[in-house]
Amino acid sequence: MRWASAHSTLADPAAAAGEVATALCSALGDDPVDLVLAFFTAPLAAGAETMAAALRSALSPGTLAGVSARGVVTRSRELEEGAALSVVAGRLPGVQVRPFLLLQETWREPSADEAAFDLIAPGVRGAELVLYAGDPYSL
Numbered sequence: 001m002r003w004a005s006a007h008s009t010l011a012d013p014a015a016a017a018g019e020v021a022t023a024l025c026s027a028l029g030d031d032p033v034d035l036v037l038a039f040f041t042a043p044l045a046a047g048a049e050t051m052a053a054a055l056r057s058a059l060s061p062g063t064l065a066g067v068s069a070r071g072v073v074t075r076s077r078e079l080e081e082g083a084a085l086s087v088v089a090g091r092l093p094g095v096q097v098r099p100f101l102l103l104q105e106t107w108r109e110p111s112a113d114e115a116a117f118d119l120i121a122p123g124v125r126g127a128e129l130v131l132y133a134g135d136p137y138s139l
Contacts, residue, residue, distance in 0.1 A: 003089070007074040036088070041085075044068075
């Protein structure tokens with residue numbers, strides 16, 4: 001496995017994603033990556049699709065997930081004010097990444113029905129690791 005991370009504090013979403021993508025490609029090479037996790041602060045939230053498109057174009061990830069937050073963590077510090085984008089990318093040979101999205105409409109309360117749970121959260125049962133980013137205001 002090979003991992004890299006990079007961050008940007010540029011206020012322009014396209015420029016921030018470009019800066020991060022350049023650093024990640026430098027660290028990982030030009031081959032596609034399996035997983036990209038992007039974390040960005042509120043000033044960049046309106047440009048989430050722009051950042052996603054730039055990261056997809058540069059890294060060709062098998063899975064890309066992004067989360068907005070009050071602050072983000074980088075390799076060296078926590079950024080809680082202003083624009084910030086922090087991205088972790090990895091090449092994961094032999095690892096199966098199965099993204100899913102739980103919405104309030106599909107997850108009103110815990111499900112005792114395993115088959116129903118498997119439909120809304122495929123791959124979770126039996127997984128060695130599940131990463132979950134929750135929205136405390138709606139889910």
